[in-house]
Amino acid sequence: MSLHNPWLVAGGCASLAASAVHLACIAGGPDWYRALGAGERMAQAAERGSAMPALVTAAIAAVLALWAAYAFSGAGLIGRLPLLRVGLIAITAIYLLRGLVLFYPPLLRRSDLSANFLLWSSVIVLAIGLLYAIGTWQAWGTVGRETI
Secondary structure, three states, X not given: OOOOOHHHHHHHHHHHHHHXXXXXXXXXXXXXXXXXXXXXXXXXXXXXXXXXXHHHHHHHHHHHHXXXXXXXXXXXXXXXXXXXXXXXXXXXXXXXXXXXXXXOHHHHOOOOOOHHHHHHHHHHHHHHHHHHHHHHHHHHHHHOOOOO
């Protein structure tokens, strides 16, 4: 396993930070949902006391934390996780595909989300995807060795 791959460490830290921001959004309530671009529908649901925004946001935070764990595993900071290579490829693909919204302007015009949110979140996830892509490429030979 590649020891302390800086690209995967950075990608994992970015995923962990994104997870923390999502948890902070739950704690911050409707104003945070609005400020962070989750959309008026989510903010209004939170105002009504619906559990849906918190559940959706907590699920996203959990996925992002899991993705951080995969990056840290690929970097050799924690033990090897199952299907490490497949996991890193899938995570990289999801980040990069989501980031590519930046290059397809019709997707930046969603009525439920602000254009500013879509623009900046696309830049951020594209950057995170590149961290994962470079880190996975550098660790390719070591993250593929499955032990039984």
